[in-house]
Amino acid sequence: MTLIHLYKELQPADPFDIRLPHALSTQERQLVTLFYQPLIGAEPISLYLTLWAEAEQMPRQQMTHYFLMNVLGLPIGKVFEARIALEAIGLLHTWKKEDADQRSFLYELMRPLDADSFMKDPLLSMFLFSKIGEQAYRKLRQRFIPSARDAEFKDVSRAFIDVFKPVSTKIPDDLQVDTSRKDQQQKVYPFYFEQFDFELLQAGLSEQLVPKSLLTIEVRENIAKLAFLYHLTALDMQKVVILALDDDLGISLERLRKAAADFYKLTVSKEPPKLARVSEPPSIEDSGQKTKDQELQHYLETTPPVQVLRDINNGKEPLQTSVQLAESLIVQHGMPVGVVNALLEYVMLTTDMKLPKKYVETIADHWVRKNIQTAKAAMELARQEHDKYTAWKNKPQQTPRKSNQGVKGRSGNQREEKVPEWFYKRNEQQEENTSSTIDFERERQKILEMLGKSDK
Secondary structure (H helix, E strand, C coil): CCHHHHHHHCCCCCEEEEECCCCCCHHHHHHHHHHHHHHHCHHHHHHHHHHHHHHCCCCCCCEEHHHHHHHHCCCHHHHHHHHHHHHHHCCEEEEEEECCCCEEEEEEECCCCCHHHHHHCHHHHHHHHHHHHHHHHHHHHHHHCCCCCCCCCCCCCCCHHHHCCCCCCCCCHHHCCCCCCCHHHCCCCCCCHHHCCHHHHHHCCCCCCCCHHHCCHHHHHHHHHHHHHHCCCHHHHHHHHHHHECCCCCECHHHHHHHHHHHHHHHCCCCCCCCCCCCCCCCCCCCCCCCHHHHHHHHHHHCCHHHHHHHHCCCCCCCHHHHHHHHHHHHCCCCCHHHHHHHHHHHHHHCCCCCCHHHHHHHHHHHHHCCCCCHHHHHHHHHHCHHHHHHHHHCCCCCCCHHHHHHECCCCCCECCCCCHHHHHCCHHHHHHHHHCCCHHHHHHHHHCCCCCCCC
16 A cells, blocks of 8 residues: 555544443454464454453543554554454454544454354355464364264253243334344454345246245355355356255255365365455555665655664664654654654754754644655655755754764755665664564565465
């Protein structure tokens, strides 16, 4: 996703609330970790567990996404990627409210599917199987799905109508449940099974052989999921449905799944299908080999400000006042992280590694009024306005600093377009903190293939 698109979707200063409509159990935490984490990765699950922990705190205060960036140690882009992965898999519903001067979000945590429902779902079960392999999949089944009851026992439980009878009491209109909402569907991950061509499917099936009454909502949803999973057309699914009919001309979900798998093995491949994540088309900056300037811009866009301060200062921990200054620019003034990082880098390199608060806020105010949204735009404006910024800096004291002599370009004091030396030395100064270094290609591939890469 390009930086422009991400700015439209989410920014660190955007506030959010959390809704936890029901208490989550220890077993559900195990399901999230063992069933869902292999599918979407550790970062989305960390976000889910963080939101869960915060939702249980009472009373809660509204937070900004900068809090999530600090807790998870992720840039805003990764937080967004984690959020949409949770939405796609059915663990999170996101609601957005936009006012004239601010947008805010409400995150509603959803229960994970129970183990039996998860493994009966054709997409989720196959996705998990392809990720963890047969042996680990069998162990999960044995651990979470109880064995079948003894055949000698039969269910003698009474039904509701056997015990209760209706009464004439009427529920007031304002207390009636809105039946138009599909609350029963909220537990399941979003899947638009209506997009499957059921008219074409039914056109090739005999009404005597496959009555429409057999194609219940549950059967139709599974037909659409199996067609999506195995990349089968409506004509292919006609054959699958016929293969799934039992001796009594009925359709069970288990026979439907087996028929689709057999049809796929016979006509497409003996290897099980794999699900890959749909990726955004690469931006111009991401295509091809990055220049040094683009590497620096990418670094500024994807790195927390505290790490930028640490890298510029040769790996030393920054003062708390510097960290608070960066946080106030993001949270209180709504500046994008990449712009704040470009501002920190510019000021520190032109003030002998200092961060004068008033000077920083003066430039920040200028950039906010200019509506600067990316590190690239911030760096270009800093070069264009270098003479003006130097005058602002020297206004209280007219003696120029030695550090400014090295940034003179072709037009007086204009800053030279040059990637600073600290950017290339930052890894050498932090051998013990190798986890903070950035492999640009690996990070890009990780985002593009987060849901689709398999070890098999």
